[in-house]
Amino acid sequence: MSSTSSTPSWSVHRLPRAERRIFLVTGGNAGIGYFTAEQLCTTGATVVLGSRDPAKAEAAAASIRSRVAGAQVRVVRLDLADLSTLTTTVDSLRVDRLDAVVHNAGVALDVPPRRETADGHELMFGTNHLGHFALTAGLMPLLSAAPAARVVTVGSFAAKSERLDLDDLQSRRTYRPKQSYGRSKLAQMYFGLELDRRLRALGSSVQSLVVHPGGALDSLTPSRAPVHVRTAGARLRGAPAALLVQGKHAGAWPAVRAVLDPAARGGELWGPRLFGLRGAPRQEAVWGHLADAAVAARLWDISCGLTGVSPAVLPHDLAR
Template sequence: MNATATRAGRWTATDVPDQAGRVAVITGANTGIGYEAAKVLAARGATVVLACRNPERADDALARLATAVPGARAEFLRLDLSSLASIRDAAAELRERHPEIDLLVNNAGVMWTPRSLTADGFELQFGTNHLGHFAFTGLVLDRLLPVVGSRVVTISSMGHRSGRIDFDDLQSERAYGRHRAYGASKLANLMFTYELQRRLDVAGANTAAVAAHPGGAGTELVRNSPPLIRFLYPLFEPLVTQSAERGALPTLRAATDPFARGGEYYGPDGIGEVKGFPKRVGSHSRSHDKLAQRRLWQESLQLTGVTFPV
């Protein structure tokens, strides 16, 4: 580790420790911060599993990765987080390939989509961003538990601050707002992380649950925004976004910093957490509501039919 960079608060990809012999599974790793994180982990020696929905885009990502990191150990795992059947199939295949997993990075997501449903009838943003990752984590967690230093890193967003969990309308059937639904899904990501860590602590597990957010990263998520925002976005992009490469740093720190601890949350250190180098940050008080965390956990168990080994 580059101790000088860490002391200065400018934690960068050069601070990622050696990852040789480790297996890192990253959802949505064919583009954006997921791909950038996979690239760094592969360069440090990890076997990276790109868990993606689209095989063609995954093939392109694998080709780019091979060029960027000659000799990279990288695999594709077909995973559609909007389908519980796909999640179960992917988890079964991953379990066959890898008896042990060191890192699970729950990165994939959708943002600001018009109201639509997953294959199982869940509102798309809540179903994909939260329930999909909840189910996938539950189905593969036993592959992480025996591994000392293993981590589940779930990517949230600054948007979680506007999120509220309406337990009487989890699927936004009564009223739907694309920004509100996105915020709720990102709040759920944090509540899931904190509740998972509590359960890991009770079990005395080797695994830690950590969360991160990229700030304003230049990724493809804006493609689902309303037409006016898409039109104006190029004008404001330099002010409110940083590169996907920089946006991946909080993920990488949460996943690999030896000093990171379960239940922590990492994001950029700049004004408003929009840009900067990764540091530990705080989350909205709603994310720390323990009763709501446990209720969300129970609701998620019932909706997905997935059980956890902790």
């Protein structure tokens, strides 16, 4: 579909300036999260990399500084698989407002056995969805303090073919790693859209958008040593796939646009232009099953019960 919020002047290679703005990228030490952070740093914004491995995050920050002159980038420890640590993470940001958070971090398991978080939740659902759900609650006062903050949730094209089993969100009855991963990303995407509905109902200035990177492969991703090193062999083997998919640097484009484009709006879904798999970012129609507000509301209530928090219902918002 053509986007009513697209602007002909938008270019992934000429991003708008964003000095004095502060962005948090979860999982900013590798993959799409790294390139999201690197690209946001070119705008003059301060970018915080949230990572459960501070050493890897510091290496990523050093890589960004080596490529972006004057980059304002720093690191905070973030473990989405341990909900008890998230208050400390929010406090360690040491900021009085947050202009955007990109919910990018995630766990993807390929083989059994089923694993759990520190809180006893299935690892992918607990990290990818519940961790970000709870983190958003902690960040909401900082987001509400910014003039027009955004929550950008990075889903997955794999979620398009999945459906949630609300009676088995933890994959206790049936555990297939790839299916559980796709469903965890689908849960994230439901959350991002439901969050925006609830923020609108509160009259909040915070907006929530959902994006997906399409098909993003390491073999098509440019090297960023020591974060990612692409060998000549990997480059040659991945070349045929470039007809359909792209590298993780391009997979970051929808998230970057959702953060920066003033024409983007809460409740929208953004992804790659060509078949949803590669190309410049565009707004696309919200997938049919993802538009089911009843499922989203039930997932929200279940998530509140599992985490003990509710991201949108805050006295600060109610007073706006």
